[in-house]
Amino acid sequence: MPSHPLTPSFEPAAFETKIYEYWEQNQCFRASDTNAPGQKSFSMVIPPPNVTGVLHMGHALTNTIQDILVRWRRMHGDNTLWLPGTDHAGIATQAQVEKAIAKEGKGPSGRPLTRHDLGREAFLARTWKWKEEHGSQITFQLKRLGSSLDWSRERFTMDEGCSSAVREVFVRLYEEKLIYRGERIINWCPRCQTALSDLEVIPSERKGSLWHLIYKIVDEKGNAVLNPDQSEAQVVIATTRPETLLGDTAVAVHPEDERYSHWIGKWARVPLPGGGLSRTVPVIADTYVDREFGSGALKVTPAHDFNDYDLGKKHGLAVLSVMGKDGRISADGGPYSGLKFSEAREKVLLDLNELGLLVRTEDHQHKVGLCQRCETVAEPIISKQWFVQIQPLAQPAIDAVKEGKIQFSPQSWEKTYYEWMNHIRDWCISRQLWWGHQIPAWYCDLCEGITVDRQTPRACVHCQAVGSHLRQDEDVLDTWFSSGLWPFATLGWPEKTETLETFYPTSILETGFDIIFFWVARMIMMGLHFMGEVPFRKVYLHAMVRDEKGEKMSKSKGNVIDPLKIVDVQGADPLRFTLAIMAGQGRDIKLSMDRVEGYRAFCNKLWNAVKFFHLQLQPQQGGALEEPFQGLVEEPVEGLENWIEKNYRELDGFNQWILLRLQKLIPVVEGGFQNFEINLSAQALYEFTWHQLCDWYIEFSKLSLKAGGRQRVETIYTLRFVLEKLLRLLHPLIPFVTEELWQSLP
């Protein structure tokens, strides 16, 4: 180990890059495929950032925490693997590339270039190129942060291995009848032109109206039913989406609602002008209807509302689809066909008003689902998609947590997990995108049968038609389908590798609570199903990083703090220490630059403490250590630790004092790392370093050091021992500066 002089003060820019190179050259982060005798393994997979992404504060936090844990275990001698990689992030990446090509020129139509102008193959080539150019960016940024990832094992969700794992899983689930293709109600983004899973739709409050419409009651022949007073019988129905009445196939009331119960079994006329649109629909009874809300009567549109879909299924109602994928009313919508949904709403209201069928309008707050990506209102429509039948996968995943095979921290998230898992709906996994894993299903143009296979099939499994009759499904899989396999796909599955044997299940998953359902739950389900074992023992969920005012960082608010700028100016260690000490659970992290600067000062303090030690070894300070002992004390030939143990009783009181404090510090720091209370470790180390070591011990030691003789020598040994221990304890938190200081020691 080289020793070298130190700069006058802590200047991270002078050594951080050099230190990381040193680690890489010495393969410090390489895991071994097999454990040495008696050695334990410790493994984590990185939550793969989007391949086109840029490191933000959330990444900085999760990767700092993970790095702390993995360095800690590595220093304890475990065979540690922290596996790096990136996610292809289907829709996000595709949107970025589409944006880029739109800027580049115009297509034949005179409009900006779209992916359709390029064609699938060229567009994908283009996206791969984009990936090559941008994918390394985040890799580089993780290194700046000091992340001790085993880069020799870097993976990508669309690389050869992950892709074959995806096909393997798809085929097996299909064979087990847990993947099916079906026409069902799904969320559709008219702008992105793709299906979305429930999770990709974000409910959001909108100011809207509640329109009260008249539905006349009729008999089975369509003749008006009269009230006792000879007026025409009717029900008023309140709706927030009047345009959907084009797809109404029933009116529902509560069975015990005295206002309406006598109409059950009769019919209601959907209030629209003639032209075939004015239909009669049955009046049905269901306790689902809330008597208190609106008028207490409900129109049922199975094709365009999830609840209505369920209701329709229960009552065997027709499913009348009136909205298309282009966000417009479909062809059979009479005078409304071709209109956008919003336009159709206006026209329906106008028409009804004219007919005197709109009785009342009131303001109403309600929730609409927005596309997670583009914030367009997502529409429930009927569409043919691929689904995972999730119940059989969910139950074991629930049990695994209940039985404690996986522990969440903070534990309170387990409740939320159960809640979601218990109400889970089948997972729509097909996306109408190009960037992603194309679905390994082929359709036969002769028999229309589906062939699902790991490779391109030679023939249709149903009619044996040759390959040229087969056409692969054009859709790709939801990005989260492949990330769900991440913990075992990256370790070599479906091959039975040593790596998999050694490192699965992984030890800890560290991530944000915002992706418990997207990612964590699916990994648990997939891991249990395909590996027969949980993918990780512990799930650590960290807090959200916010700005100083406690607001969420977002580009639009302009309050984003770029972690890399902090790394450039203050250094990676101060940022890491700040995040670590603020990462207490159950509280959001409000990042303030004052704190970062404070911990930069802390690094400087540590720096100077070591510098102080160096100075003591210089001849002008009263004698170098090379020829110093002259029999004053026994030399530490068997290492400092032994020496301290042997000579502890003989030492000066203040030397004993600092050793005692150090001894008390160690379990606190270890406990913090062990129990995912890293902030406690950081706090204790800060306190010890500054106030005990620097403020008291070093100040006091100056007397002994000046005194010379035995006092001086034993103090140098003690100081060195304490510094070495301290550097090791601090290393997981602030690896760069501790490494630099460690190497400086003679």
Next chain:
RNA sequence: UGGAGUGUAGCUCAGUGGGAGAGCAUCCCCUUCACACGGGGAGGGUCGUAGGUUCAAUCCCUAUCACUCCAACCA
């Protein structure tokens, strides 16, 4: 609607059944031989509010208020 979390000094946050803390900010002093990214000192808080348990509560219990987040099928 249900669930969770938070509320402690001006700001950001630790913390514990018996003495109320740190960093930053403020004020004063100190360029003393590791460090001015420093040292010494000062001011500043009825630990959200109201009850209860206890010899004793900021910490435990109950209620209440405020803020935040999560889940959700009220058209």
